[in-house]
Amino acid sequence: MNDHLQAVAFGSRPGSAHAPTRAAYGDASVDSWMRAVAAGARGHYAAASAELDHLCASTTGRTVRSLASSTRASHLRQAGRHAAARRYDGEALWWSAGGVADTMTRAATLDALIGLAADSLGTAHFDLADRLLARCAGPLALVDDDEGWIWSGRLRLRHLWVRTESALYRGDAHRARETMADREELLRACPSVRHRIKTELIAAATSAATGDTGEATRAATDCAEAARTHDQLPLEWAATALLVGIGASGGRDESLVASEARLRAELNARGGGFTPV
Template sequence: MSPEPAGLHAWTAAVELGAQGRAAAARCALAALDADRATAASIRSLAHSTRASLIRQAGGHAAARAGDGRACSVAVAATGDPGDPWLDAAWLDGLIGLAADNLGLADFAASARLLDRAAAHAGAAAAAAGSEVDWQTLPRTALRLSWVRSEWGLYSGDLAVARAAAAASAELAADLPSPRHRIKTDLIAAAVAAAGGETAAADRGARAAHARAGELGLLPLRWAAATLLAGLRSSDQTGEQAVYQGEVTELRDRLALRGMPLAPLRPGERHGR
């Protein structure tokens, strides 16, 4: 297994802050990592793509492209070992982030090209690295690539791609030690089920993700699950739709206070930089 890069623990802590929706605190920690000359190039690159992901989660896909592009640039310019899985993961995170950014802007062709490029690099990197790698490197980026591929299928209207990628994501997530990654995988699968008219399966998956995200304090994922559950009940007369819609609004307000205002932005709000 490759040596641990300088700044890894600080980056991991920043990622956890972002997962809780504490975006302002996460951005401060990531900026400090980028400014610290002792931080490894792979971690500096990951700091840029992580900051971009926080902006993208809030709906700022256009603004996020600068951070993802910078992440790729830092990784490419690094002078580490060509087979370093941390540098490979950093490069892949930037590419996958750019694919997600373009997907959010409805540029499906550009997004597909970036996903294909990332898939080719991921395959070569995995073959070179072997099986003894930190799960936060190539295994994690393989799952992220599968997530965005599934979302590409959803947004472009290709349900076959969405379903195949969601199934692949479930297999990849099962091998990772992170509950957060499994929750997001399950939530994407629920969205795919909803798009395919499998309402009962979508409801079960979204409910489970909603509950688990709440237990772990993962506000962005709980907000996403509540949004899906509210949408599944658009014609529901039981009152559950209003309950979930109320939670969507309440969570949006809490996230805004933590530095993650969600699109559409309200007067005076802007995406974090």
């Protein structure tokens, strides 16, 4: 894999404006997938979709096709379109065939299962979400950290996110807080700026759910600033939307409301399909 692309899509340089063009070396299909991931992380959803279209037209590899479908689902889910995302996560699971025989296929299966669990939460199928999360236990037990963070630690972190969200959706803030306590160990091995911001944003939402609005506001503000610094527009929007929600209990900050609307409009201009909070 292209090391620079890894740093842009899953590492320390997420805000790089121009991902490398297609190279004559390495796994071209995996590089294409990472370009789509990097574009989506910056909120360039139309560009990411075009890259995924190119990828799916140029490869017959089932595992990479699975990763591509999971990525499409993730972009829909970021816009709150969980029902639409479910189709692509189901497709991702079909492409991976639920396999665990090799590193990438196991990761693709986990991405699909975790994505389907998140989709189920967003469509109020809470018990189904928990069953899907439980199905991840077997593949996760086979994950080896020596395989590389993209194929190991990243999946554990995503699983933690959705387990926390499951508790939040059920109104169990105590369980969500206990689940998030595991994040410190996972973050020690995390090279991805984007995943660190997303983790702390979920921690901020957990603090808000427990009634600690001061901590939630501080953490969400830090997340918004970090996302802005690294040009991660979807995360900047999500953090701003959380701040609007926190402020709704004690008077809405009109500047935050305006910022949320501006960021959402920019994401929609880039192909996002976001609706008002």
